[in-house]
Amino acid sequence: MADQDGPQRSDQPAGGSPADETQVNPDEGQGRGRMRYQDDSTTPREPTLAEKRARxxxxxxxxxxxxxxxxxxxxxxxxxxxxxxxxxxxxxxxxxxxxxxxxxxxxxxxxAVQEFCATGQGPATVQNPDLCDENYVQSHGGYSSGGMFFMPIFLPGGGFGGYNSYRYGYTQPGTTAPPVGQPVSNPSFTKPAGTNITNTKGQTVQRGGFGINSKSGSSGS
Structure with a gap:
């Protein structure tokens, strides 16, 4: 019969061993290079005690x-x-x-008031302040008594004509004395207490509240 004498057909490739339909990769199935994903249905892992303490x-x-x-x-x-x-x-x-x-x-x-030297008689007229300075008066033959200063009067012929008297006066508060030879309006001859007093030389005779006399020779009565 022809089937026995002719070449027999074979499904195997020539020169090869019997082959399977597919080749199996030995690495396949071992999980190399594959990623796993967690879907929403996965239950979260309970944190450990150490993680809880750290948080x-x-x-x-x-x-x-x-x-x-x-x-x-x-x-x-x-x-x-x-x-x-x-x-x-x-x-x-x-x-x-x-x-x-x-x-x-x-x-x-x-x-404040101003102290000035004035004539001892008649209207108060401003005089040279030296005439109310005790040292000056004594050095020129005069004297002082009871707050008054007395200067001798020498006549042109060399005779003695008595004394001229001088005393301290004080202006009204907030005013100053006029120049030498001028009269003073409403002067006071009592030294006021508790106020600033200056003399016509610009020196402080008394500071308010202290009643301190300067070295100007004020009678201060």
Whole structure:
């Protein structure tokens, strides 16, 4: 029969061993290079005790830092408030002191009087201040008594003509004495207390409230 004598057909490739339909990769199925994904149906893993403690510690640190920042902000606010209050108090005190001294200076100026040397008789006329200086009077043969200064009168022919008397007078508060030889309106011959007194030389005879006499030789009665 032809089937026995002719070449027999074979499904195997020539020169090869019997082959399977597919070649199997020995690495296949071992998981190399493959990624696994977790879908929504996967149950989250419960955190470990160490992770829970770390999370609690981190939250505690954040809370402490927030408290520290708040405390520092409050401290700075208090410092600024104290500086502002202190500055306001300082400005207020300075203004008060300045107003006090300004007012005191104004009152002192309005109540100050001037001491001048005047004639002892008749209308008060301004004289040379040396005639009311005890040292000057004594050095020129005169003397002082009871707040009056007496200077000898020498006549042109060399005779003695008696004494001229002089005394201290005081102007009204806030006024000054006129020049030598001029009369003074409403003078006082009693030294006022508690006020500033200057003489016609510009020297301070008495400071207000102290009643201190200068070396000008004031009688001060």
């Amino acid at each position: 609690v510690a981190a939250e505690k640190r954040q809370e402490e830092q927030a408290r520290a920042e708040l405390a520092e902000q409050e401290r700075k606010t208090q410092v600024r408030r104290r500086v502002m209050v202190g500055g306001g108090v300082t400005v207020g005190v300075v203004a008060l002191v300045a107003a006090f001294y300004s007012g005191s200076a104004y009152r002192a100026e309005q109540t």
